[in-house]
Amino acid sequence: MKHIGNLNKAQGATHKKKRIGRGAGSGHGGTSTRGHKGQKSRSGATIPRHFEGGQMPLNRRLPKFGFTNPFRVEYQVLNVGTLQQLIDEKRIANAVDFEQLFALGVISKGRVPLKILGNGELTSPIEVSAHAFSQSAKTKIESAGGKAITNG
Numbered sequence: 001m002k003h004i005g006n007l008n009k010a011q012g013a014t015h016k017k018k019r020i021g022r023g024a025g026s027g028h029g030g031t032s033t034r035g036h037k038g039q040k041s042r043s044g045a046t047i048p049r050h051f052e053g054g055q056m057p058l059n060r061r062l063p064k065f066g067f068t069n070p071f072r073v074e075y076q077v078l079n080v081g082t083l084q085q086l087i088d089e090k091r092i093a094n095a096v097d098f099e100q101l102f103a104l105g106v107i108s109k110g111r112v113p114l115k116i117l118g119n120g121e122l123t124s125p126i127e128v129s130a131h132a133f134s135q136s137a138k139t140k141i142e143s144a145g146g147k148a149i150t151n152g
Helices: 082-088 098-104 137-142
Strands: 074-078 114-117 126-128 147-150
Touching: 074 082, 074 137, 082 114, 082 137, 126 137, 137 147
Parallel strands: 074 114, 126 147
Antiparallel strands: none
16 A cells, blocks of 8 residues: 555656766766767866857957937827818817827827827817927918927
């Protein structure tokens, strides 16, 4: 009868430890399973994954150029022509801001700032609140009798 105190491991579950470097009679003597000579046969041999055998590595062969400004602000854009189209469809009234445009699905990202650009024509007076305006967009909004409010 088997009890918790006299359980045995299943047949073949354990293997004999491979004793390396214990003479020819052990079957793992001589080169101790490391093959012959070479860097990987030596003790302490760890070769970095990017090492190319002394050849000039890829990261040094390829040219370096350019610069990425870490402080660049990436805007999502909306044209004044699109605003006029929304007014014509009666989807927006005389004032519009970022939250309204996001709720309408006109802009898709809730965390990326909005910039209004001047492509298209604007005939209705509208108060637009956005993070940035191009000079032409600001001029078109104000010439139509509206206001361009920068909030960010």
